[in-house]
Amino acid sequence: MVDILEVKNLKKYFKINSGQLHAVDDVTFSIQKGKTLGVVGESGCGKSTLGRTVLHLLESTDGQIFFDGEDVTHVDAKKLRKLREKMQIIFQDPFSSLNPRMSVSTTIAEPLELSGRFGKAEIGSLTDQLMDTVGLAPRLRNSYPHELDGGRRQRIGIARALALEPDFIVCDEPVSALDVSIQAQILNLMQDLQEKRQLTYIFITHDLSVVRHISDDICVMYMGQMVEKSPSKELFKNPLHPYTKALLSAVPVPNIHKKQERIILKGEVTSPVNPPPGCRFAKRCRYAAEGCQAPQNLTEVSPGHFLACHRYQEID
Numbered sequence: 157m158v159d160i161l162e163v164k165n166l167k168k169y170f171k172i173n174s175g176q177l178h179a180v181d182d183v184t185f186s187i188q189k190g191k192t193l194g195v196v197g198e199s200g201c202g203k204s205t206l207g208r209t210v211l212h213l214l215e216s217t218d219g220q221i222f223f224d225g226e227d228v229t230h231v232d233a234k235k236l237r238k239l240r241e242k243m244q245i246i247f248q249d250p251f252s253s254l255n256p257r258m259s260v261s262t263t264i265a266e267p268l269e270l271s272g273r274f275g276k277a278e279i280g281s282l283t284d285q286l287m288d289t290v291g292l293a294p295r296l297r298n299s300y301p302h303e304l305d306g307g308r309r310q311r312i313g314i315a316r317a318l319a320l321e322p323d324f325i326v327c328d329e330p331v332s333a334l335d336v337s338i339q340a341q342i343l344n345l346m347q348d349l350q351e352k353r354q355l356t357y358i359f360i361t362h363d364l365s366v367v368r369h370i371s372d373d374i375c376v377m378y379m380g381q382m383v384e385k386s387p388s389k390e391l392f393k394n395p396l397h398p399y400t401k402a403l404l405s406a407v408p409v410p411n412i413h414k415k416q417e418r419i420i421l422k423g424e425v426t427s428p429v430n431p432p433p434g435c436r437f438a439k440r441c442r443y444a445a446e447g448c449q450a451p452q453n454l455t456e457v458s459p460g461h462f463l464a465c466h467r468y469q470e471i472d
């Protein structure tokens with residue numbers, strides 16, 4: 157299967173008074189068409205910045221982005237407009253990402269109008285189709301965001317993202333603001349849409365249990381860097397990085413007879429401003445030892461399983 161997205165050594169640094177904040181630092185990955193890459197990590201690890209940089213909502217500092225085999229790292233305004241139709245985003249908080257003064261149908265119709273590709277009648281019928289696709293009843297056409305629950309608001313966000321028939325969507329914590337019961341509905345909807353439309357997703361979340369079933373591969377980010385990446389099943393069965401192990405220890409286990417040690421991370425969090433060259437997790441890692449001050453490159457330790465920790469074989 158072909159890779160629809162390839163990202164090579166991507167960096168996004170922000171200049172601040174005390175130096176450079178390394179929000180995304182040398183991240184490399186690829187995604188095949190129709191697949192989902194889950195990106196997990198704590199708040200501030202750079203996962204949302206990664207998604208936004210891939211979409212050109214933020215300008216990259218260095219590295220390369222290939223979409224559908226074409227180098228799109230630096231594109232002019234015309235090319236970017238075309239690219240935006242193919243690459244979309246679903247935001248975390250549907251309420252703040254929707255205009256409170258726009259009705260459901262106007263909100264969904266907006267990207268169709270802005271594209272300039274459709275006449276008025278066509279926009280009306282496409283809007284109806286999109287509402288139907290995401291499970292919004294026709295009676296909600298003239299409703300406003302504040303009249304709807306979180307799940308319906310997120311359905312509007314999904315309809316907007318789908319309007320121009322994209323191939324690739326960055327889903328930035330799309331269910332984090334929703335109740336658990338509604339989370340499942342939205343995840344099911346997203347999986348159905350993926351199957352029907354061959355969509356490719358980057359699914360960003362801080363909650364590993366959410367990405368478990370939706371992701372084909374998962375990458376774990378810490379302080380702007382990718383520290384582990386593997387097929388989803390393999391990551392849950394055989395996590396290798398101490399940080400991934402800590403994240404997984406917080407995921408509830410359905411078997412009440414199975415005891416699970418919760419790993420509480422202690423220690424100072426390394427600053428992402430001018431970070432030292434070595435392992436950024438070292439100050440919180442209970443296995444830190446000599447050699448951890450050296451850069452830890454992402455290395456394939458078994459087929460498809462990549463890791464940035466030189467001590468993984470010594471860690472229980």
Ligand code: SF4
Nearest residue numbers: 435438441444448465
């Ligand atoms: Fe821990 Fe060292 Fe591995 Fe970093 S490289 S995760 S500090 S053992």
